[in-house]
Amino acid sequence: MTVMADRASSQMPVDLFERIAEFAAREDETVRFELIDGRIGLKKVTNGNHGAIIMWLNRQCMQARPGLDLNPLQGLKVEAYRKGRALPDAVLAPVDHFVGQGDWADPHGVLMAVEVTPYDSDTHNRDRVEKPRAYAEAGIPVYLLIDRDNLSVLVHSDPGPEGWYRDIHTVTMGGKVRLPAPVTIDLDTEELKKYAD
Template identity: 75%
Template sequence: MTVMAERASSRLSVAMFERIAEFAAREDETVSFEFIDGRIGVKKVTNGNHDEITMWLVFQCKHARPELTLYPNRGLKVGAYRNGRAEPDGVLAPAGHYTGKGSWADPDGAVMAVEITSYDSDTHNRDRVEKPRAYAEAGIPVYLLIDRENLSILVHSNPDLEVGYRDIHVAMLGDKVTLPNPVGIELDTEELKRYLD
């Protein structure tokens, strides 16, 4: 399916992709689709531990910054020209920011994108290479990657259209991590060790 998707994506417009993704979401709830760097990516539905990490982060963000909300699986227009479509595991933005927005919202207003690695063959390329570049090109100030496979937390900041994120801070899972402004939250990630499977 991935090979067919890659071949088809070379001729695919954003509007066509959005129609395909909408149809696929109605037909198969076990996957979702993203369109980054002109390539369709298939994203499997998450498992319970992945969901627990997402909800832990939702509560941490809301407790520290009640005026912000971490929106799980919010579709965003990404890339330098907003010609990509990504579905981060979380997008931190002002509360109410996505009211009335469609399935794929403009990234303006987002202060952080979050990804939590899955145990699949495309995780490296998707979460560690393509998405950081796409989020930086979209001007999202902070990208947080919770890397369960490498037992680490990567905080990307200082986005640049040409090179991606200029600053990357790496911490071990279990450490305290400071998310830079405009997020301005400190996370104690010790609890996340419970959700590695």
């Protein structure tokens, strides 16, 4: 669910959004909001397969790079001027990177943002258009999209000054893919096929 106008015409003040998001989280732990392109989006509660994908990726990251944490709870300040607030499905950063940063951390030092597509009507716009732009504008080096709809894994890298990732590598689920520097992890995505539902 998305509320508000497009990016050019309306921006909700960030401090107001943060108060709304904090209130909603206190009242109902299953409700999480994010602010991308000046619009409030509702981040739906995930299902078991969605969570299993994040846990699978967590194991891969821990084995390959034990000095990094894959955090499934950290919100980020995104977009060019940090006016957006995103809730990635997971964020890869050095161990203890987010200590003391609160609900919405600065993306500086984040190595990768991860999204796993949910099965809802806003997936295309949010995960395939708005999020890559927001993460690229924030300078996050790698954006990993695990696209259950299309049975693919997309690795976005090399964020450019124009606000887009200049390199997008797509692999069909089941194939092997390398997450480029600064992540530098090889993934065999064969196991993901059982979580595609």
